[in-house]
Amino acid sequence: MPMRQKFDHDLEDLRLNILDLGRMVDERIALAVRSLIDQDLKLADQVITGDCAVNNLQAAIEEICIFLIATQQPFARDLRKVVAGLKISIYLERMGDLSVDLAKLTHRIGQEPLIKPLVDIPKMSALVQEMLELGLKAYVQEDCEAAASTALIDDDVDKIYSRVFDELKVIMMTKPQQVNQANYLLFACRFLERLGDYCTNISEEVVYICSGKRVNLNE
Template sequence: MPTRQKFDHELEELRVNILEMGNLVNQQIALAVSSLINQNLELANSIVVKDLDLNDLQAIIEEKCILLIATQQPFARDLRKLVAGFKISIYLERMGDLSVDLAKVTIRIGQDELIKPLVDIPRMSALVQEMINIGLKAYVDEDCGAAAEMALMDDEIDKIYSGVFGELRTIMMEDPNKVTQANYLLFASRFLERLGDYCTNIAEEIVYICNGKRMDLNE
């Protein structure tokens, strides 16, 4: 196989690995939020175990990127694809960690009656999952416009988080007996807010692939 053709094939394998990792992260987030809403401890524990698969996949992607840079000595756009792919895998691994943190909130709350209906947390989760789907497609298509759109969605997540923070703070002030669970729910909301930030970081890497420029989309 010619060198260029072999390199393109390996780049495609890398893309497939990143898409697999992104889809797995998306699934983990959805399941973590579901475990919280339904107070499903068995599901929450399975998410913690499944995180090992994400860690293994990230290690594979990291090794491929390093090997391709070392052996192929790519430049310009090809190098940007490898650097961005590596960083995207790191962000996805951290997002997997946050899904585990979400699952642990379920475990800590256990079967205690919820102090409030969980309305905003599912909304935040839905936006994060949509951002991931847009980001994965934008990564494959190298679509700068779609990547920039993700930053606007992150702004909406931030607004929801701000509202949740205020609501939970009021609950804690009015009833000290609800402080512990309110803090857990605040942590869950914060984890989802951070997930939105990581999605925006992924969008920044897609922009970098497209035009070689580093942009802060979190501003």
């Protein structure tokens, strides 16, 4: 197989592995949030124990990237694709960690009656998952404009987080007996807000592939 053809084949394998990792993380975000809403401890355990699969796939992607750099010595746009792929896999692995953190909050709250209906958390989760899907699609298509558009969705995530923060702060000030759970729910929203930031980080790597420029979509 000619060297260029082999390199293109290896790049396609890299993309497919990253997409697999993205699907795994997307599923774990959904399961972690569902475990929190339903107070389902078994589902939370499923998310926690499943983190090894995310870590193992990210490690495999890292090995692919190192191998490509060492053996193919890519430059310019090709090098950017490999470097960006490595960074995207790292962001996805960290998103998997945050899903575990969400699942652990399910255990902390346990079967204690919820202090408020959890309507904002699933909204934030849906937006984050939309951002992740859009970012990964932009990565595959190398679509700079689509990648940059994730920042608009992230603004909506931040607005919900800000509003819920104020609501929970009032609860903590007026109902001391509910402080612990209010803190846990605040952590949940903070984790989701951070997940949104990682999605914009992924999109920044797509912009880097396309343009060779570093941008900050979180500004």
